Amino acid sequence: MLNIALPKGRLGETVYAMFERAGFACPAIHDNNRKLVFENPELGVRYFWVKPSDVAIYVERGAADIGVAGKDILLEYAPEVYELLDLGVGRCRMAVAAKAGFCDDPRRTLRVATKFANIAADYYRALGRDIDIIHLNGSIELAPILDLSDVIVDIVETGTTLRENNLTVLDTVVPISARLIANKAACKFKAGRINTLVEQVAAQTEE
């Protein structure tokens, strides 16, 4: 049985549709119930929905053989997994944003509000900029508006929220998309099945 962790939400549904088209369908997943695990014994696949930020943990710890996680999560938590495929969906970018007209004063420590402390720290370390990270769990855009921070490092999809709050993107840290990841040990003992799945799902991304 191949255990597959999918992120709950719209991205997970898009990805499941790719897996289904690739020949790894599990019709039970469409049932309207509160089940967390869905199996198709004939195809030997078992899917489960997990919080998007937890997918990498399930895969790293071997509860799932493969999973789909955003590049933001992989960069932030650096799990010990293989990153086998860029699925090309869930595209967005990790960006630095600030209030329109913001001008960085290099004499002062830059206050950075973010959910992604490691990504932000790596980015500013490469620039040699001294920063103070303010770790927030949501509504990051509020931080510069209330002068809690000078800038934010966050995921930007369309930029609408930023525009509506008079914020502007200063720089793109890294482009983000959904990645197919695999547990390292599972790739030794279920190599054939995982390779077949990767090839067939890759064909879906190229279409």
Next chain:
Amino acid sequence: MDQLPLGLQERVSFTLRALYSRYGYTQYKMNKFEEYDLYARNKDFLVSDSVITFTDTNGKLMALKPDVTLSIVKNSRDLPQSVQKLYYHENVYRASRGTRSFQEIMQIGLECLGEIDDYCVCEVLTLAAESLLAISPHCVLELSHLGLLSQAIDRVGVPAREKAALLKCVGEKNAHELTALCRRCGVDESGIAVLRSLVEISGQPQQVLPRLKQLLAGVADISPLEQLSRVTGAMAPNLQALLRFDFSVVGDVNYYNGIVFKGFIHTLPGSVLSGGQYDNLMEKLGRRSGAVGFAVYTDLLERLEPAAGAYDVDAVLLYDAGADLTVLRTCVEEMTGRGMHVLAQRQVPENIRFRQLLRLCGSEVIPVEHNA
């Protein structure tokens, strides 16, 4: 209830020490503490760069050892035309990634230091494979050659500043980002195709190595592949069957230069064994000779232990304050003599699972409760 079996960790530990000893490896006992400076200078060699430190009575900053290899190398001497073979069984102290707190980890391993020849490498790989078999028959020993990979990366024109990022891509089997990185660095498409093939090729050495020789001819010096063929081909057939060649086994090129390997056990999520040839570390620490070795992380094996039995003890024997001591002792001895596990108590302890509850009344043992 049968005799309490040895736990898997204990059994593996005894088996491995006996195994290494049979091959002439002698036990290396290290001090609990080492000067912090040794680890500070070689942080990248450590699995985790967090180290427990304290100031010794002479003012020196000391560390609880986070690693054994560095200490062995530091205390080794260059012995021309000779090889020192050592094994160790030591606790190391490392920060856990999950809890961000320190853990004591039992580590067993061996090091071969000196004039490393093909036999040394073959023997170390053999012992690594045997170590995995001592844990479970469902195991894989995956190996790669870091010197060869490093050379291929250099030859296709990846700049030195991007080498670590590229090795990371290889370690993650991340062909899409490897391609993007190479294109940003101006590597031509034929060079990218070679590196992508290195990420994708995986399999038993005897099948994979001839393909790699063809692929890398003209790109890198392929003598390491010939060495790998000789070394793996000389291993016993049952051990050869456990080998997989895969470039995703990577390490820090500042320390490792030759063969590198990792061992996996079915149902365990990560590698339980890790090793390689680290002549570059020897050179960094001022040694002229080479070295190859590996460590087995026995703390990971508790996941393989069977679940605890249904009962903690066969019988709880209750006695009163006025019970005759000699009678009580005789009753307990009689039951333990029959191989039972008996807990004598005045009251039934909380959370204990017992098969029978007995009570000593005068000189008689009366059954009170029996759990089927």
